[in-house]
Amino acid sequence: MAWNEPGGNNQDPWGGGKKGGNNQGPPDLDEAFRKFQQTLKGIFGGKSGSSGNGGSRGGNTAPAGGGGLWVGVVIIALVAYVWNAIYIxxxxxxxxxxxxxxxxxxxxxxxxxxFPPIETRYQEPVTEIRNYRLSQEMLTEDENIVEVAMSVQYNIGDLKSYVLNVADPELSLREATQSALRHVVGSSEMYQVLTEGRQVMGDEVKERLQQYLDSYGTGLNIVKVNIESSQPPKQVLSAFDDVIRAREEEQREKNRAEAYANQVVPEARGDAQRIIEEAEGYKEEVVSRSKGDAARFDKLLAEYKKAPQVTRERLYLESVGEVISSSSKVLVDVKGGNNMMYLPLDKLMDKKGKTSISSSGVTTRTETDSISLTQEELSTLADQVTAEINRRVANSRQGRTSR
Incomplete structure (x- = not known):
């Protein structure tokens, strides 16, 4: 049977009885929230009141205690302190x-x-690369003015030294950079500063600048020094450009000369070696020929001692044969004769076809391409010519006798 049905004795599930009974109904949420607000006001110094059964507020109010306010202040201060003391x-x-x-x-x-203020915290990025740029006019060793622009890349190597040793490490870095750059530029010539000496100059500035910073105890570490530009003053820039172009032209001509020398010298050395080898070969040839002639002469001398006349005639005939074989013209003279015969052997050898002298019995052999007389044929021809001359001489003498 439901609680609100007739005969249910007016009993509800919340334990409430009849109107005017001793038991109370369910809790009132508005009343609970109101009591919570009054509690907070009492803690922070507000006033709290009570409400009667009729729902109207009234009655006496009591002042809240001052201790609740101070507790809240302390809690907030403590939270703020802890919040500021914790860091990442x-x-x-x-x-x-x-x-x-x-x-x-x-x-x-x-x-x-x-725990501040007892402790103090200094927090810095130590791996971050920082950059400092510098551009100034300086005097070189050969008393020329150049304008150098450079950049310094650095980071914090030792944070303790960075914080404690120097009041302003960045200012110390700038002053040390100028000092190191002026020292290096003042020890170099202008040509080195303007041309290929910039890389070397950058390394020297880095080394000297790091020494300065270490001696100061700044805790800074130089990563790299870049010489971005180096040029003469603008007033004389055109003249310096002309000088640089002239030096570049000089270097280019030197390179061409070296290339030509590298090409010519090996060829000359090769020609010299060839001439030396040819001279050595000629030397060996002459020496060998001389040794052969000396050996032949020794053998010929031995034969000459055995038969001088025969050897002399053989040498004569060989000599005459060599002379005639190398000559294209032969003149034949007979002892006691008045006529001299001329034999144009060059024309006979160059002439093609068959030629014969039938009246004198002198014959020559011709070939289709060329004529070549051997030593034996040449001797036979000479004998025939001699016989013909003797015959003509005899005929001429007989004619004179008959007259």
């Missing part, structure tokens, strides 16, 4: 903690906490 160090950062101005530790990346 990034991977590229480091932090230095000082306690009463004295170094305590260097903090690595992570979540940390310190």
């Amino acid at each position: 160090v990034d991977e590229k950062e480091r932090a230095v903690i000082l306690r009463f101005g004295e170094y305590v530790e260097t903090v690595d990346p992570g979540l940390h906490m310190y």
Whole structure:
């Protein structure tokens, strides 16, 4: 049977009875919220009141205690202190903690906490590459003015030294950079500063600048020094450009001369070696021929001692044969005769076809292409010519006798 049905004795599930009974109904949410607001006002110094059964507020109010306000202030201050004391160090950062101005530790990346004002925190990015640019006119070793523009890349190598040793490390870096650059440029000639000496100059400036910063204890680390430009003053820039072009032309001509020398010298050395080898070959040939002639003469001398007359005639005939074989013209003279016969052997050898002298019995052999007389044929021809001359001489003598 439902609680609100007839005969249900007016009993509800919340334990409430009849109107005017002792039992109360369900809790009132508005009333609960109102009591909570009054509690907060009492803590922070507000006033709280009570409401009667009729729902109207009235009655006496009591002042809240002052201790609740101070508790809230302390809690807020404590939360703010803790919030400011907790800090995070990034991977590229480091932090230095000082306690009463004295170094305590260097903090690595992570979540940390310190206690100000007792402790002081200095947090800086140590891996970040910073850049400083400088452009100034300076005097070189050969008393010329040049304008040099450079950039310095650096980072914090030692955060403790960076924080404690120098009041303004950046200012120290600028002053040290100018000093190092002036020292290097003042020790170099203008030509080196303007041309190929810039890379070397940058390395020297980096080394000297790092020495300065280490001696100051700045904790800075020089990563790289770039000499961006180096040029003479604008007033004489055109004259310097002419000088640079002339030097470039000089270097180009030197390179051409070296290339020509590299081409000619090997050829000359090859020709010299060839001439030397030819001379050595000629030397060997002459020496060998001389040795052969000396050996032949020794053998000929031995034969001459055995038969002088025969050897002499053989030498004569060989000599005459060599002379006649190398000559294209032969003159034949007979002892006691008045006629001299001329034999044009060059024409006989060049002439083609068959030629014969039938009246004298002198014959020559011709070939289709060319005529070549051997030693035996030449001797036979000479004998025939001699016989013909003797016959003519005899005929002429007989004619004179008959007259």
